[in-house]
Amino acid sequence: MNEIFQLNLRHLDALLVTGRSGSMSAAAREVSLSQPALAQAMAKMERVLGERLFDRQPGGVSATAAGRIMMLRIDRALHYLAHGGRLVRRSARLAPLPHIERRVTMVQLRALIAVEGNSSYVQASELTGLSQPAVHRAVRELQDILGTDLFVRVGRIVRPTDVASRFVRFARLMLSELRAGFEEIRAMNTDDAGRVTVGILPSARAIFFSDLLARFTTAHVSAAVKVVEAPYRDLLAGLRQGDLDLIIGARRDPAPHRDVVQEELFDDDPVVVGRADHPLRDKKQLELSDLLAYPWVASAPGIPLRNKWEQIFTSRGVEPPKLRIECGSVLVTRGLLLQGDWLTLVSRDQFLFEYRAGTLTEIGDLGKELRRRIALTRRRDWMPTPLQADFVERTHALARERDER
Numbered sequence: 509m510n511e512i513f514q515l516n517l518r519h520l521d522a523l524l525v526t527g528r529s530g531s532m533s534a535a536a537r538e539v540s541l542s543q544p545a546l547a548q549a550m551a552k553m554e555r556v557l558g559e560r561l562f563d564r565q566p567g568g569v570s571a572t573a574a575g576r577i578m579m580l581r582i583d584r585a586l587h588y589l590a591h592g593g594r595l596v597r598r599s600a601r602l603a604p605l606p607h608i609e610r611r612v613t614m615v616q617l618r619a620l621i622a623v624e625g626n627s628s629y630v631q632a633s634e635l636t637g638l639s640q641p642a643v644h645r646a647v648r649e650l651q652d653i654l655g656t657d658l659f660v661r662v663g664r665i666v667r668p669t670d671v672a673s674r675f676v677r678f679a680r681l682m683l684s685e686l687r688a689g690f691e692e693i694r695a696m697n698t699d700d701a702g703r704v705t706v707g708i709l710p711s712a713r714a715i716f717f718s719d720l721l722a723r724f725t726t727a728h729v730s731a732a733v734k735v736v737e738a739p740y741r742d743l744l745a746g747l748r749q750g751d752l753d754l755i756i757g758a759r760r761d762p763a764p765h766r767d768v769v770q771e772e773l774f775d776d777d778p779v780v781v782g783r784a785d786h787p788l789r790d791k792k793q794l795e796l797s798d799l800l801a802y803p804w805v806a807s808a809p810g811i812p813l814r815n816k817w818e819q820i821f822t823s824r825g826v827e828p829p830k831l832r833i834e835c836g837s838v839l840v841t842r843g844l845l846l847q848g849d850w851l852t853l854v855s856r857d858q859f860l861f862e863y864r865a866g867t868l869t870e871i872g873d874l875g876k877e878l879r880r881r882i883a884l885t886r887r888r889d890w891m892p893t894p895l896q897a898d899f900v901e902r903t904h905a906l907a908r909e910r911d912e913r
Contacts (some may be wrong), residue, residue: 519549530568581689585682592678600656619646677749684750702895703732707743709757714857758812759883770883773907780871794872
């Protein structure tokens with residue numbers, strides 16, 4: 509990410525104008541740069557990327573394959589920045605700022621993102637390596653450009669305004685596009701170069717995701733996969749601001765935001781699970797009285813599996829029993845089940861190894877009434893790199909195999 513922050517937004521705009529016009533002199537005039545300064549900026553970016561972006565010809569310049577990749581990513585990146593700027597200006601009832609990329613700097617955006625994420629100028633300074641006065645100055649300059657306050661001080665911390673957080677989301681999306689461009693260009697000469705960042709939920713964490721990672725890393729030996737485990741709300745926020753490429757887990761109904769898409773993968777039928785010698789182990793037909801006679805551990809309200817657990821009882825006309833323990837950790841839940849007559853509702857994949865070891869067992873299958881759909885969630889306007897697109901395709905292929913078993 510540091511190399512992205514070294515970029516100059518005006519130079520990126522100039523690169524885009526150069527590619528569209530086929531003329532460095534015309535681009536220099538449009539973005540108010542001297543032609544030598546533009547040529548120097550282009551050369552610097554080509555050194556960083558290790559690829560020529562333009563072929564110089566007597567009649568002008570033409571974009572190379574790497575140049576076309578970078579132009580597309582820059583265009584998308586600047587679109588995000590402009591959209592964020594419009595949101596800020598509209599909220600302040602101000603006219604839009606034309607060509608915001610020629611007014612703000614990467615230093616200002618970096619300072620803003622750091623302060624917004626840490627609610628502290630001190631921590632932002634430590635994170636970015638900028639001095640505290642430089643962070644203050646960068647944020648103040650950005651506020652002057654946008655025409656509105658972005659932070660309010662509450663005691664010793666600074667809180668971002670709602671509009672500041674929205675602007676930061678689009679600034680992060682801008683950075684994710686530039687990062688994708690760098691990865692695509694470097695993959696031109698290095699097989700499998702690049703990274704996929706996946707948010708994973710417990711419903712897909714056990715067997716399916718392990719198989720997927722094994723297949724993907726075998727096919728792409730140099731690729732990196734970053735797996736992020738967190739509550740769904742945090743994963744969704746990361747996805748919507750470009751920090752995550754996709755999320756795999758239980759589908760939300762309805763979809764949480766209009767800017768995300770849920771692509772269905774496979775059905776999952778949760779079952780009631782307890783220790784191997786649980787009193788209900790040999791009961792062929794579970795009655796409502798059986799389900800009410802033993803203590804349960806379930807995840808927090810609002811989680812799809814918790815909703816399914818409540819459905820066990822509400823569909824039979826009774827209130828769910830009062831939970832003594834709410835826990836979203838599969839490891840803690842497994843340990844608790846081994847200590848007594850506790851019951852839980854869980855995917856078969858999530859206790860497969862304990863079942864094979866003879867420590868936990870399936871108490872009862874309540875049929876298809878608890879069926880849920882596992883899905884891949886992505887941003888609606890996401891443009892994956894070839895490596896990321898292959899990861900998505902392999903995810904769907906493995907899901908189809910699972911459905912065919």
